[in-house]
Amino acid sequence: MEARVKSRKTKSNGEPLNICLLTYRGNPSCGGQGIYIKHLSKALREIGHNVDVVSGPPYPELEDGVTLYRIPSLDLYNPENLFRIPTLRELKSPINLLEWLDVSSGGFPEPLTFSIRAYKFFKQRHGYYDIVHDNQCLAYGILKIKELGYPTVATIHHPITVDRQTEIKSADVWWKKLKVMRWYSFIGMQKRVSRRMSRIITVSNRSKHDISSEFNIPPGRFRVVANGVNTDIFHPLDGIKRDENHIIVTNSADTPLKGLKYLLEAIASIRRKRQDIKLTVIGKPKKGGVIEKLVRELGISSHVHFTGRIRDEEFSHYYATATMAVVPSLYEGFGLPAGEAMACKVPVISTMGGALPEVVGDAGILVPPGNARELEKAILYLLDHPQERSRLAEKGYTRVTNHFTWTNAALKHVEVYKEAINDYG
Template identity: 45%
Template structure:
């Protein structure tokens, strides 16, 4: 089968999209299928057997001076001009502009596909694309969840206005989702939220759990664990990840375990509320941020950490939780959204937004070696049994074959 995978951005070192694209494409290829990834920048790191078709954008979010990026040629390219104007006025046009560009490529290219899989661009061009090819669209979770939490956490009207402008692609996604032939959601909660938020017929949605790369994220008992080190995966500037609740829990933990240190796998805060919170609590020397890491570097951090904490307010799936469990790191996690399906009974569960439960759970695990050992074993076993990418890839192929027939 010739499979084309669309992804408007596929950052290899941050966020779940690059992880999803890299491992799903590899797993599908291993089953004997021909996979081509069509991606906008930042481009994914793919297995050498996978063909990458680059669909260039203006990539303005990587520019330090976006005004200087303007070119007179934009006046003759409606898509380029729209992208530049949108970014300059605080918007996020990439899902839409990627769709127009990839549609043009598909119409002009001699490359043939048996089926197209879209990675949550939910762009207007998908309506035309599904007239050309059988189309399946993955929705990890409705971005309306992110938007709602950002609005709730906005401090003033300027922040609310900025969030509304950034999420101005949402009306397009809400309009397109109900018109799609087939949707894959990565967890049952994600499906329920997609039905509610995007008004999609539940019969058009199949649930296929993501996989975890259990060959890379694995146990290594030869590595010495650093006592009282905590690891989490979270971007400092995204309220959805709940990092502030974990940070607020640290002073109590440090009072009992003075050498506690938190490693955050994610972007360091600039002038964000998180940075101010860290300074106000006097935790600058207790928290380090690590970003743009290779998978090997991430695995090394997991292996050296005594416990992992996922304080997310919502996750469509939860790669960070799965990767920690695959590495045998005892896990404390909320059970919001898709995390409930990922962790099962193999982690200490906490309620979203509860600083007290985070404090108590960290102290409990630091004190109880037997509990840490049990969670380490159960977490790894759960990933091996249910979350191998081979399982996910086979489910995708079954769905593709049924749709093509």
């Protein structure tokens, strides 16, 4: 698709905005940021706005009508060619050299190097957009884009300092702790850049509070816009019998913040009372990693099934066969897995980590994070009370359809965009 060449000007209330979404990596398989870009861009387009996405690799999957501009990089984290050695020709570029040196020394340069490349892109297209929306890149190139005269907002999904703290705590030797600190060394840059944003979108009140505190940003700059749940993928399926004693969890298995360790410990304890307990993990553990070892040590290999990556259309089927879903996270800035399970009419047990209580509300059972015993008690309670499972399933479904749609999210994003545009006069 060709670029739309339009000058920014004051818009009437009904006139479409020309919106540019920025994301340093955009594929949904990479996590929540890719899901956010895919569904927000679609919803903004559906309510009548013009949307472009500028992304680094791996690139997003976008709907028809949304234009993608690819910003190539060395792509050193591509799993099909992990940590490849760039050619000398590639390293003649100062940005490529910076990227390679940072990765080689244990850093994570993608936000910074993407932002510099994106700035060059915008210099060639000055004035084409009414609003630029940064998806948690928060790097110095974003400030240069602002200096070109673009009204700019940023989304921060949750304070990434929480990830750093959890991984440092989980590291069992000093050199691993140093390695974690080096990886997260970009956080200082993100704090500095975010403080210079006049409008910051975040996905929950808990994230707003924690980002404000961790990044030292005045609370008045934040606008809370909850994520939506894609009900084209996550919806109830009729005619499928639920398995007895079958628990499901969507999890980045070896990420300490996701708390899978505590759910596995709960399953190990439940197994002594119920030999037919089953846990399906939508995800894949790292080979030889902490989770794979823990499953073996707990003696529950025959009770735990890891699906690996699955197709979108398979999610609803997995949920339809489950007795319940569990979200064991230590912290979530929003908690899409809880909303997705509720959209499938599956009763949910969730921790109170981060913003999960805002998503689940009174439509699920909430337990303290990092507590295997409380997870076990909640699971056993629901296994023994089928009527309560049915009640929570209905209540969760209603909650998602009333509160967490991408159309509502898009409309609220546009309100924030117009605030930022008005700030620029």
